[in-house]
Amino acid sequence: MSAYIKAISYYLPENKLTNEDINSQFPEWSITKIAEKTGISQRPISAIDEFSSDMAVKAAQKLFEENNISPSDIDFILLCTQSPDYYLPTTACLIQDRLGIPTTAGALDFNLGCSGYVYGLGLAKGLVETEQANNVLLLTSETYSKFIYPQDKSVRTIFGDAAAATLISGDNDRKNSIKALVYGTDGSGAQNLVVKTGGMRYARTTETATAKYDELGNLRTEDALYMNGAEIFVFTLASVPKLITAVLQKAGTTIDDIDLVVFHQANTYMLEALRKKIAIPKEKFFVFLENCGNTVSSTIPIALSEAIKTGRAPKGSKVLIAGFGVGYSWGGAIIEL
Incomplete structure (x- = not known):
């Protein structure tokens, strides 16, 4: 059994923080300077009442709709986040319930940032290739904007909020993907x-x-x-x-x-x-x-x-x-x- 990426979808919040918004607050940072330094024109920002589980659910639903996948196909959920909804319970458990994924599925959070997707692929590969799961839903979801002080222009120019959903599945006919x-x-x-x-x-x-x-x-x-x-x-x-x-x-x-x-x-x-x-x-x-x-x-x-x-x-x-x-x-x- 070889694990492979079957599908990927993502979700971006509707609210945007543009370079024009930053420039209006910090006139010394011109729109051109921000764009040249970061390569970023706008950043999606989660709503006040929008959290990591909400974004992860939307990304997963989009994955299901775009690729004709049923929640009943999922037998393990991996959520990478450093901004969980709660200290406990595990946010992945909340997502399982909201998506209607079977209660026979495993679910866990892991706290990792910029390298998290690679680590998540490694975890999913291990689950699939040891036949603990056949369809792993790997979710990444962060609301870093909620960690940022509004007057700190250094990090406001960089970070945006988003979630992504990846389905990692097993296939006997595939080589090491x-x-x-x-x-x-x-x-x-x-x-x-x-x-x-x-x-x-x-x-x-x-x-x-x-x-x-x-x-x-x-x-x-x-x-x-x-x-x-x-x-x-x-x-x-x-x-x-x-x-x-x-x-x-x-x-x-x-x-x-x-x-x-x-x-x-x-x-x-x-x-x-x-x-x-x-x-x-x-x-x-x-x-x-x-x-x-x-x-x-x-x-x-x-x-x-x-x-x-x-x-x-x-x-x-x-x-x-x-x-x-x-x-x-x-x-x-x-x-x-």
Whole structure:
């Protein structure tokens, strides 16, 4: 039994944060400057009463409708999110009930960010190829906008909210369609992309909710998302080229045999720096973030979905994917569509 990606769909909230909106709040950030620095024109933003489970359900329903899939076909749900509805219960359990997936299905959340989709494919592959499940619904859903302090222009320009749904199924006639999985972790960089309070270690207080300028000159609270962009950039340029080398070596292939490369869609500046450093031909490098921004764990499936729709990744294509970021965490793989 070999696991393969059968279908991908995604959902973007209706609310949008445009470069014009940011410019009106921060006149020193021109519309052109934001676009050139990030490659983003607008970011979908979840409604006040819209949360990760709501977006994941909409992405899954879209997957079912677009691909003639029944909820009764699903026998395991994997949800990647760092913004769950509750500490407990598990958000994947709520999704099972709302989608009408059989109670015989397994369901779990896993807390991972930008590398989460690759890890999710690895988990799904393990479930399918050990015959614990035959149809795994892999969901990625994040509402990072709810972590962002409105006056912190550094992260407001980057992140958008979104959810994606991927069906990973088993087929005896297919060869290894999800392969050369490579992972990495370096928790020493954890404080460079963090929401410090709200968990068990640091409670939220009146003091942590008070806005202050951080060492980078960004106005934020300790309850909000903090990102040291310079350190993240250094980490990315150091770790991702090694990751790509490891994936290609594990697969016994070279970049010449890869049809398309889809990285975590962080921002165009970082992506172009990586493309040049790894020497990936421009025609093989797929970028899709202008109208959705950095949607964390959903960037890769959203980009894959668009690559398939636009003919950049036709059936049989070999696609190299790589996720990297918060944790620090990274992962890569080769998938055959």
